Every structure is written in structure tokens, then in C-alpha cells.
């Protein structure tokens with residue numbers, strides 16, 4: 190069974206199929222082409238298109254000339270007829286975006302979360318941030334499809350809550366979805382930040398998204414999201430991709446799970462800062478223990494390595510090798526042909542990490558003689574979680590599920 194939804198699709202299945210075909214045709218699509226692409230009858234297309242035009246979702250008033258023959262009238266998405274809002278809830282910062290129907294960011298905001306150690310007041314702060322974003326961008330509230338919330342896992346999807354996320358010790362079973370719906374008056378969807386990032390790649394990527402990929406998410410935590418056959422995978426409870434306790438060959442400080450070889454612990458900010466202190470890079474009394482100071486310390490380590498500091502480079506290389514080893518195991522389990530790195534920290538790490546990853550990961554991939562493995566960085570930037578949150582809404586409203594039904598017609 191497909192996952193449940195609380196938004197409801199915009200219209201029926203055929204409408205979703207037609208809207209999806211129009212959405213994907215950025216240059217516009219003529220009715221006759223829609224017949225070819227969807228396998229639906231001209232009559233069905235005519236009926237649905239009239240409804241879409243009436244709803245303001247689609248326009249049909251532009252002629253294009255391509256090749257010989259008379260100009261053709263094309264259908265185009267009315268990209269600003271609806272909007273989706275995404276929120277990424279991170280231990281250090283809350284990021285918001287509003288997307289139009291092409292998945293383009295039309296408004297954005299960032300709010301530090303100094304009180305994130307305590308969940309009290311956070312939902313109210315989210316609702317206020319949504320209101321402020323709508324007001325500042327001058328968006329018509331009636332055109333907003335909903336709010337997609339991307340949060341660190343683990344999450345309880347039916348209850349709409351985070352459940353003891355490791356980086357937010359004060360947050361045990363905090364309901365988010367229902368109170369946010371109540372405060373904003375908008376439908377809210379909740380998903381893991383890594384899964385939201387996958388949806389962002391599928392919906393809002395600058396390039397055509399690959400069908401089979403793993404998204405390795407680097408933020409204050411580490412996680413993986415997965416798409417297979419062009420569909421986002423969520424697992425039985427929406428908690429797919431918990432890779433933090435995968436073992437690495439290296440010995441690392443003891444993890445919360447009791448073992449000494451967890452990849453998450455090897456990349457933990459505290460571990461890296463400790464190594465930098467031991468290597469004499471940071472002073473012995475370096476006291477960065479809390480976000481956002483720990484993030485700043487890691488970025489400083491990256492800056493030193495890029496400036497040619499050998500010890501800093503050695504620490505980051507060691508972490509990168511550990512991560513590459515685990516990413517290769519993810520590739521081996523899923524048989525994906527693309528790895529996309531992204532998340533709030535990725536842009537700062539990319540110049541250093543991408544060549545290392547391209548070199549290291551394939552060495553541990555079993556099928557490396559059989560298919561190429563692309564290792565790329567996300568083009569979504571540090572806002573990928575928030576963009577993904579908004580894409581959850583677009584996906585829910587527009588995606589024709591059971592896409593296989595179209596084949597063979």
C-alpha cells in the first residue's frame with residue numbers, strides 16, 4: 190500500500206498524471222503531446238485541462254514555433270498559482286523556504302535556535318516564522334498548499350513527532366505536526382531530514398535526478414536517504430537510513446551504543462575537535478562543546494586543511510575514509526549508481542571531501558566492474574532540508590502514485 194497522506198491529491202489520478210506531465214515540460218506542452226505522453230484520450234485530457242485552467246493551475250495562452258508547420262499553443266504550469274513552505278528543524282538553526290510549483294525558492298528565512306535544548310516554545314516559534322515568511326514575501330495564504338517539516342530522526346510519523354533525536358537531548362516525544370497545523374491553519378507533513386533531501390533532489394534538482402541514488406546527509410548528524418526506481422524509500426516507519434552506527438575499520442571513541450567503531454562517533458564534532466587538540470591544532474583548553482561553537486570549530490579545521498595544514502588534513506582525511514567505507518556499504522546493499530552528498534555542512538566540505546570520496550568509495554564497492562558509480566554534491570545548498578520539506582508538500586499534492594499504470598498504454 191502507498192503511504193497515507195493528509196493533504197489529498199489535487200483532483201483525481203488522471204489529473205495528477207496530466208499535471209505531472211505539464212510540470213515536467215518547462216517549455217510548455219501541446220495537447221497532442223499530452224496524449225502521447227500520458228496515454229489518456231483527447232477527451233479526458235480536454236476535460237481535465239479545462240478544470241486545471243479554471244483552478245488557475247495551468248495556462249494555455251502562449252504559442253511556440255518549433256520547426257516547420259504552424260505555431261502550436263502550449264499548456265504551461267502557472268508556477269505562482271500555489272506555493273509550498275518547508276521548514277528544516279536543525280539543532281542549531283531553523284531554516285524556512287517557500288517554493289513555487291517549479292520548486293524554485295521564492296522566499297527564505299533563517300532563525301537561530303538558541304533555546305533548542307528545550308522544546309518548549311519551538312512550535313510557536315515555527316508558526317511565527319511561517320507567518321513572517323508569508324507576510325514578508327507577500328504570499329496569498331489561500332495559495333499555500335501546506336507546510337513540510339524536515340526534522341532529525343528518529344520520527345514517529347503517525348503521531349507527527351520526533352522521538353529522542355540524539356542531538357536534541359531535551360526532545361523526547363515532542364508533538365510537532367498537530368500543534369503546527371493548529372497554529373498555522375495549514376496542512377503539515379513531517380518527514381526525516383534525509384528523506385526530505387531525497388524528495389528535494391527528485392523535485393527541485395537542477396539536473397534530472399538519477400533513478401537510483403543514496404543521499405548522504407551531513408549536518409549536525411549523519412544519515413542516508415534513498416531513492417530506488419525514481420521513488421523515495423521510507424521503510425516501514427519512515428526511519429530509513431540510520432547509518433550512524435555502521436562500523437568502520439578505525440578505532441574511535443566509545444559511542445552511546447557502547448562500541449568503539451561507529452562511523453557517527455568517528456565524525457562526531459567532539460571527536461574531531463578532540464583529535465585537533467591532541468594534534469596541537471587547537472589549544473588544550475579549547476572549550477567548544479555546544480552548537481554552534483562546535484560547528485565553527487569544524488569549519489576552522491576545514492579552513493586550515495585547505496590552507497595546507499597537514500595535521501588538520503590528516504584528521505579530515507581519516508574521517509572521510511571512515512565515511513567512504515560506510516557509504517560504500519550503503520551502495521553495496523542498495524545497488525545504487527549515484528551517491529549525492531549534501532546537507533547543511535556539505536558546501537563547506539565539498540572542495541576537500543568530494544575528490545576524497547570519488548577516490549575512496551569505489552574501492553569498497555562490489556559492483557564497481559559492473560556499473561559506474563557517480564559521486565556528486567547536491568546542488569540544493571545548505572537549505573536542502575527546508576527545500577525538501579516544501580517538496581514533501583509538492584510531492585503529496587502533485588505526484589501521480591502507482592506510476593506503473595501508465596506503462597503499456
Ligand SMILES: [Zn+2]
Pocket residue numbers: 433434444445446447448451
Ligand atoms: Zn554506535
